Amino acid sequence: MANPDDIFRQTGWPGLRARLFHLYFVLRRPMTLGVRGLVHDAATNSVFLIRHTYVPGWQLPGGGVEVGETLAEALVRELAEEGNIALNAPAVLKSMHFNCRSSRRDHVGFYVIEHFSQAVPKLPDHEIAEAGFFPLDGLPEGTTPATLRRIAEVFGEEPASPYW
Template identity: 70%
Template sequence: MDDEEARFRQTGWPGLRARLFHTYFLLRRPMTLGVRGLVLNREAGTVFLIRHTYVPGWQMPGGGVETGETMQYSLERELVEEGNIEITAPPTLASLHFNRQASRRDHVALFLVESFRQTSPKKPDREIAEAGFFPVGDLPAETTPATRRRINEIVFGAPASSYW
């Protein structure tokens, strides 16, 4: 056996086998990951919420983590897109949740964002019908149950749930 064949035996087949198994499990058991940001102005006692054009209710801004993105980068991108909000200090990963309403494989990472600036109020567009800051004790009536639970957990210290 020459050096090239030995190298293939050491790296080729095992590496190829690992890639094949990884691809099989990716197709067989795909998992999705999303991020949400609880943008909290503690001094004013307000949180930033959005209302999409395509789903009912007020909720925290966020979205899916795209291939090649970190969770933090995805959060930063979504906050700019959905709220004209720029993070000015690293956010805190507050909790991870299984989102069984979305699918059997969906997970959501919730970040607490307390250091930010809004470049301008978010105007309605094709994705965002409305957006704004609301008092934590006086959220819009249409605020989603999951959004209310996350705010209660982080702001008021309610027990955290593993489920979104």
């Protein structure tokens, strides 16, 4: 009688089983993952905010992590798309948050960016209605509560909340 472990090793069953379980959980319990970046210009003590065309309020740039993409790669892509911003040094992952307002399975990686360049200001397009740098003591009316919380966590005495 053959040893079952030998049969599993020969047939590749453990790897197949792991892939099948992974597929089951992806289909059964999908989770979404996003990134947001707080771009801080220390020289002017300002932060970069955007206003989308499809949701209200001023917020930090960012978006969803695509299949096959790391959080850092998604952040670089989103900063370029939404702000013409390029990183001059790696961004710092500040915290992870559960975004229960979006869904029961959404999480956001929050980064702080202090070394960057912006060759040209971001002009409005089909996704971004407005974008720009705003002084910390002069944030625009309509800045979202989540954006205000993240700013307070970075520049104030507020501890990082586990919720977006």
